[in-house]
Amino acid sequence: MSIFDFTLEELEDYLVKNGFKKYNATQIIEWIYEKKVYDFNKMSNLSKKLISFLNENIRIEKLEVLQVEKSPLANKYLLRLNDNNKIECVLMNHDYGYSLCVSSQVGCNMGCSFCESGRLKKVRDLTLGELVSEVISVRDYEGVRIDSIVVMGIGEPFDNFINIKRFISVVTNNKMVGIGQRHLTISTCGLVPKIYEFADLETGVNLAISLHAPNNEIRDRIMKVNKAYKIEEVMAALDYYISKTNRRVTIEYIMLEGINDSDECARELSNLVKGKLMYVNLIPYNETSNFTMKRSNDFKIKSFYDILKSNNVNVTIRKEMGGNLSAACGQLRANAERL
Ligand code: SF4
Structure with missing residues (x-):
């Protein structure tokens, strides 16, 4: 599953169901959307446990640009x-x-x-x-x-x-x-x-x-x-x-x-x-x-x-x-x- 597949509420539910805190969702979202950091390992305010969970379960995936006409x-x-x-x-x-x-x-x-x-x-x-x-x-x-x-x-x-x-x-x-x-x-x-x-x-x-x-x-x-x-x-x-x-x-x-x-x-x-x-x-x-x-x-x-x-x-x-x-x-x- 891609990180872009979640609304904020869905990510909160998903994390809570897996034993993490609701506010972790906002932290992750800020890294991705605001700071444009697309590597969980670089999200310095997340616990090691959460980073490893994210690495195992969620991809950060953009689409490949194959061609551009200008x-x-x-x-x-x-x-x-x-x-x-x-x-x-x-x-x-x-x-x-x-x-x-x-x-x-x-x-x-x-x-x-x-x-x-x-x-x-x-x-x-x-x-x-x-x-x-x-x-x-x-x-x-x-x-x-x-x-x-x-x-x-x-x-x-x-x-x-x-x-x-x-x-x-x-x-x-x-x-x-x-x-x-x-x-x-x-x-x-x-x-x-x-x-x-x-x-x-x-x-x-x-x-x-x-x-x-x-x-x-x-x-x-x-x-x-x-x-x-x-x-x-x-x-x-x-x-x-x-x-x-x-x-x-x-x-x-x-x-x-x-x-x-x-x-x-x-x-x-x-x-x-x-x-x-x-x-x-x-x-x-x-x-x-x-x-x-x-x-x-x-x-x-x-x-x-x-x-x-x-x-x-x-x-x-x-x-x-x-x-x-x-x-x-x-x-x-x-x-x-x-x-
Ligand atoms: S205009 Fe084209 S893309 Fe839009 S609804 Fe009709 S067939 Fe689909």
Whole structure:
């Protein structure tokens, strides 16, 4: 087991069950997360007995960085897991600090028709240790401070809900990764029951939803999940989330030429979100050779944006950070695995 597989409470319980003190957990956590000491033998305030117990039972394990693609505003990392599976992370350099986009699964079963990650079925969920190691490994590799985290990489986070809940606990704990709840965002394609569960956690963590269509007809065509949960159900779940948390929801909308980018689509989307505590993020599509779908041109994106604006919808166009990267999420992994 890896040290990154524990929340603070879990480590306390584990140590107490094995005859040690609860406060030993905090001591270990401080060494690991604050002082970045990754060797139990160097933790000078721990007893010899505890150090030998830790050496026998717990590994301190970061993920190997196999490949890095660099561009001025974002770096993409291919990371190797213990069982040789590979995942991706993207570190973005915003003017307000570094933001890390992490993966939650190896592959994804949601099968969105435009998505490179979803083209490759889920192999397995990431463990808590692997989720946390993504953050620690990239942070240490670059020697930077990460200011915010988005769980928006390969995988559907709410399909790995138990570990995502534990991840939230580790990331937002001041003694651990120490990122404020408001600087952590979980993005889902719309697993409605989990949106309700997430709302009931009342964490203050942000929620983003990959909507990508303003009606069921289009969404059915491009997102399989819409067969299970229709737009009306997703919007009702988001209303519930907002009523519980008073947090603004981000509506992610990938602009696909001739599919969801018409003026009529913009008007329908406006009607869906208008007057709600929501904002729309228009995302220029990253084309890949595995799909025929095309990115809407800049004129179309701007006109879509203008229609939303004129309907008093909060909207932004996502800056294209990728530059020359294998920019589509999952593309670096697919290339590396020759999948
Ligand atoms: S867009 Fe997200 S949910 Fe859909 S297939 Fe890709 S990784 Fe999975």
